[in-house]
Amino acid sequence: MKRLVLPLMLALGLLAQNANALEFRSVKETGVALYEAPTLSAKKLFVVSRYYPVEVLSSQKEWARVRDATGGIAWIPAAALSKQRWLLVTADKAEVRDRAAADARLLFAVPRDGVVELLEQPQAGWVKVKHRDGSVGYARITDLWGL
Numbered sequence: 001m002k003r004l005v006l007p008l009m010l011a012l013g014l015l016a017q018n019a020n021a022l023e024f025r026s027v028k029e030t031g032v033a034l035y036e037a038p039t040l041s042a043k044k045l046f047v048v049s050r051y052y053p054v055e056v057l058s059s060q061k062e063w064a065r066v067r068d069a070t071g072g073i074a075w076i077p078a079a080a081l082s083k084q085r086w087l088l089v090t091a092d093k094a095e096v097r098d099r100a101a102a103d104a105r106l107l108f109a110v111p112r113d114g115v116v117e118l119l120e121q122p123q124a125g126w127v128k129v130k131h132r133d134g135s136v137g138y139a140r141i142t143d144l145w146g147l
Contacts, residue, residue, distance in 0.1 A: 023056040024146045025064075028082035034074035038063035045074045051086040051115045051132075053146035069145040085118035087129065091143035100126035100138040107137040122147055 030050040035042040038060050048054075054066035057073065064078045069088050089110050096116070097104035100123065108131065110116055116129035116139065126138045127147065141147055 024053055024085060025056055025066075025081040026084055026086040026146075027052045027054070027076070027080055028084070029080060032076060032080045034066070034068075034072075034076050036074065038065070038075045042075070045072070051117075053086050053088050053115070054081070055146075056081070085146065086115045087118055087127070087139075087144040087146040089114045089116070089143060090145045094139045094143035096129060096131070096135070096137035096139045098137055100124065100128075104138070108135055110139075116144070118146070 027048050027050055031047055033044045033047050036045055037043075048068075052068075054064075054068055054076065056064050056066055058065045059078060062078050063075050064081060065073065066076050067073050069090055089112055091112065093109045093111050094114070094116070095109050096107050098107055099105075110131065116131055118127065119130050119136065120128040122141045125141055127141050127144065128136065129139050129144075130136045
């Protein structure tokens with residue numbers, strides 16, 4: 001009996017950890033409104049563009065309660081969200097390099113509020129990203145939001 005307790009506790013700990021994992025999604029079309037409550041008759045708070053990343057806090061039927069990069073919380077129709085992951089540049093600019101190193105060759109830079117597509121999970125402070133024009137490289141995770 002005692003042999004089963006430790007594996008069971010570890011398994012429950014992993015389940016709890018996964019339940020608290022952050023879920024990020026991106027808006028899949030231009031001009032989607034974010035609402036004060038989960039109904040189309042609620043007050044529209046603002047409108048977001050295609051690829052804009054949000055953190056999903058909870059879901060309720062056909063709506064998702066989300067947080068944006070500024071910390072604002074609103075409701076969005078769940079059908080407007082994509083599983084494709086885009087990241088928002090929160091620094092003055094995100095420099096994208098040919099490898100995950102500060103001394104690597106600079107390929108391009110994306111200005112504040114620009115977006116790049118997430119290609120791989122972050123490693124050692126860097127993340128592989130793709131620009132909308134197809135260019136691929138590595139950016140520092142400290143310059144991005146949506147991870």
